Amino acid sequence: MLLTILSLIIDAVSYGMALFIISIGLSIMMGLMRVVNLAHGAFAMIGGYLASYALVNLGAPYLIAALIAVVGTIIISIPFELLLYRRIYRKSDSLTQLLLTIGVTFFIIGVMNFVFGPTVKPVPLPSWLSGPVDIGFRMVPAHRIFVVICGALTALALWVLFDRTDFGVRLRAAVDDSDMAESLGIRTDVLYLLTFALAVGLAAFGGVVGAELLPIEPYYALRYMVIFLVVVSVGGAGSIAGALAASFLLGLADTTGKYFMPEYGDFFFYAAVIAIVFLFPNGLLGRESG
Amino acid sequence: MSLAPARFGMAFSIPLGSELAALVAVGLLGALGYVVFPDDLAFLTRLISITLLVLSLDLVTGYCGVATLGQAALFGVAAYAAGNACIAGLTNPFLLLLVGMLAGVIAGILSGLLIARFRGLQQLVLSIAFGQLVAALANKLTAWTGGSDGLSGITPAPVFGVFDFDLYGHAAYWLSVGALAVIMAALAAFVRSPFSLTCEAIRDDDLRARMIGLAVYPRLVAMYAVSGAVAGVGGALSAITTGVVGLDSVSFERSAEALVMLVLGGAGHLWGALVGAILFQVFEHYVATSNPYNWLVLVGLMLMAIVIFAPGGLMRGVDLARRRRARRRG
C-alpha cells in the first residue's frame, strides 16, 4: 500500500511538473498584464512542433532542439505581442481577452495543420532519456525524472529571477502599481514585452519536455487549454509557489483518480475544479486581483 | 428608427411594434430560405436550432457580460431530455419543445448558480468545468444518452397530426421557423423589460449596479433561466428534427462556435445574434467544406479583426451607419 502511494506520488509529481512548466508562463502573464491568454497552449504547441522538426528533419540533438524550439517560438510570438496583445494589457474586460486569444488559438491551429499536417508529431527522446529506470520498488520512465528535474530548475530559476534581479524588482513593482512604476521611469512596455517573451519561452519549453504526456497535434492548443487555465486559476495568478502547489494538487487528483476510479476520472476532476474555485476564489496562494 | 407602439384604440397603448416586427421578419426570412434553398431544408433546420443556442448565449454574454464557454450544456441537456421523452412515448412535437424548454431552464439555473458567482478567470474556468462535467456525464450515462453512439430512435408524431417529419424536411423546417419567430418576438419584449435593463447595467458596471442596490447574483441566475429556456427549445428542435442526439450537442466545440457567431453579429443585440448565427453558418456551409483547418484560420483572423477593429460586431456597424445617417438628417 505504501509502495502504491509512493508510486502515485511519483507519477503525480512528474505530471504536475510538466503542467507547471507550461502553466507558469500563463500565470505570470495573468499576474502582470492581467491577460487571460487562452492561446498559451498554442505557443507550447508551437514549441513542440519546432522541436519535433528539429529532431526528426534536421537531426539535431535533443537539447539543441529544445533551444531552437524556445527561441523559435519567442520569435514567432513577437508579432502577436506587438500587434495584438499590447492592445489588451490591463484591460479588465475578460470577454475581449477571451475572444482575441481564442482567435489567436484558432489561427495557430489552422496554420500548424497547414504546415505540419493533422497527425501526431513525435518528439523523439534521446537514448539517455528513454525507456524505464529501475528505482528499486518500481520502474519509472526516464523522461519523467527529466521533467521533474526541469520543473525544479525552472521554479528555482524563476524565483532567482523575480527575487534577486533588477528585472525581477521592476517586474514586481509594475505588478503592484504600474502607474507608479511608470512615473518612476520603469519602461513598462519593454517590461511587458520581455515578460511576454519569458511566458512564451516557458510555454515552448514545457511543450517540448511535456510532449510525451501531452502529444503534439494541431488540436493540442484547445485540448489542454482547460488544464492550464485551471492550474492558474487554482494556484492564483502571478504566484510561483501557488502554481507549483496547484500543479502538484491537480497532478495528484488526476493520478489518484485514474488509479482508483478511472471511469469517473473526468467527472471528478471537473467537480474538484468547481469545488476548489468555490473554496479558494483567489486561488490557493494568490492575491486579490486589483 | 424605432417602431412606434401600435395603438389598438384602447385607453392604454400596447407596445407591440418590435414584437410584431420580429414575428414578421423571421417569417419572411423563413419564406426566403424556403424559396431560395428548397433542397437544403435540413441544413436550414439545423441552422435554426443553432441560432437559438446563439440567442440564448446572447442573453447571458451580450446582455449580462458573463464570459462563458459552457453554454452548449444547456442545449444538449434539453436535447437529451426531449429525446428521452419522445422515446418514452411523448411524441407530440409541441410538448417535446416544452419538455426541452423546461429541461433547459433547470440546466440554466444550475449553470447560473455556478457560473454567475464569480467574475473574470474564475467565471471562465467554472463555465468550462461545468460544460465538461456535463459532457463527461453524457458520455457515462449511456442509458439516457446512448453515450458516444448517440441517442437514436427519436420519432416524433406529425405536426398537428398532419405534417410528417419526412425526407424532404418541410414539417421540420416550418416548425423551426415558427419556434424561432415566437421566441424572437418574446425576446424582443423581454429585452425591453426593466429586468433586462438592470442586467445590462450589471454588465456595464458591476460595482455601480451593486451601489444602487441591485442584487447581482439572483438577477444573473434568473437571466440564466431565461437563457436556458431559449437554448432548451433549440436543443429540443435539434433532437426531434434530426432523430439522433450526439455528444457533439454538449461539446466544447459547440459552445465556442456559438460564441464566435455571437461576436460576429454583435453581442448585446438580439438581431446581432440572429444575423451573426445565420451569416456564419451559411458562410461555413459554402466555404468550409474544403478544409476545416483553413476555415479555422479564417475564423481566427475574423475574431482578431473584430476585437481590434469592430468590437461590437456587425450590428455595431449597422448602428454606427444609422447614427451617421440620423446625424446627417438632423
Place this chain on the structure above:
Amino acid sequence: MNGLSGLLLAAIAFSMLGAGAFADTIKVGVIGPMSGPFALYGQNFKMGIDAWVAEHGSKVAGHDVEFVYRDEGTPNPAHSKALAQELLVKDKVDYLAGAYFTPDAMAIAPLLAEAKTPLVVMNAATSSITTKSPYIVRTSFTMWQNAVPAAKAAKAAGAKKVAIAVSDYGPGIDAEEAFKKTFEGEGGSIVESIRMPLSTTDFSPIMQRIKDSGADMIFTFLPSGPPTLGFVKAYIDNGLKVQGVKLISTGDVVPDPDLAAIGDAGVGILSTYHYSVAHDSPENKAFLAQIAKDGGKVGEVTMTAVAAYDGARLIYKMIEATDGKRDPDKAIAALKGTQWMSPRGPVSIDPETRHIRQNVYLRKVENVDGKLINKEIETYKDQPDWGLEKH
C-alpha cells in the same frame, strides 16, 4: 430569323431528348471525414473507391456511375443527416455510402426507407447499426468481430490473468464486453477491468494499477491517434514489457501508419484485425499497386480503404442486379450471401445481419527489412459479427 431560331430550338430540344435517353448516370453519395482530425480515413474511402473504379471502369451494365463526396467532419448526427438529405433530395443519389461515425450512421438510417436507397456502411462499427434498416449493408467490421478472436488468441498464447483497459466510450465498452465474455467462457480470468476517460494522456497510473493486479497480459482498445501512442509508450516506459506482461489489442491500437512512431520498442505487440497492409495475397498486392498508381501513399492506407474498395464492389453488384433502377429490396437481396476474395482475404455478406463475414488475423509487430509491420501469424476464419450473434 424566326425560322432559324425555331430550328435552333428544335435542335436543342432534340439533343436534350437524345441525351436524356443515354446519359443515365447512377450517383453514389459518399459521406466521410474528408477534413479535420479524421481526414486520413475519409481520404482512405476515396482511395479505395478510386482503386475499384480504376480497375473496373465507371460503367456498370451500360450505366455510368458517379461518386459524389461530402464531408462528415467530426461526429455530428444533425450535420450528417442534412448531408444525406441534400444528397437524396438535391443530388438525387441512388446509393449512399461511407459513414465513419456511429451516431452519423444512426441519423441516416431512418431516411433510407422513404428514399428507397441502400446504404453501404464503410466504417461505423457498432453492431446495432445494421439492425436499424433493412437497406443497410456493412463492409467494415465491428468491435465484437475483432475482440472475440483476441480473447481466443490470448488463451492460446497462454494468458491466464488478463487486465482489460479500454477507452470509456461505445467501441471501448463493446470491446471490453466481447473480450470478457469470450475469455471467461474459455476458462480464463479477468483480474482487472479499467475504463479510461477519452481525454487521458497520462497512462502511468493505469499501468501501475495493471501491474498491481498481477495480470500476465493486457487487452486494450483506444481510438487511433494520441491515445494509442500514449498507451503503448506508457506500457513500454513503465517497464511492463520488460517484466513480461504481454499486450494484445485490436488492430486499431497499432494502425500501420503509426508503427514508425511507436518505434522498435513496439516489436512483439499482438493484435487482432481484419486487415493488415502487409497481408500477403495477390489481391492485396494488386490493390496496393493500384493505389500507388493513382497517386496515393501506401504508407497511409488503413482498413477503411479496403472497406471502401469492397463497398464499391457491392454497389456495382447492386446496380447490376437492379439494372440501374431504384429497387432497394432487389439490390439488398442480391448481396445476401454473396462471397468474394477481398484484398483482406475471403469475405462474404451474412444474409441475416447484412454485415461482412471475414477472416480475423492475429498479428505481431515485427521488424522486417528495417520496417515495422503487423505480421499475420494466425487466422481465425470466417468470423461473423459476434455482437449480433450473441445478443
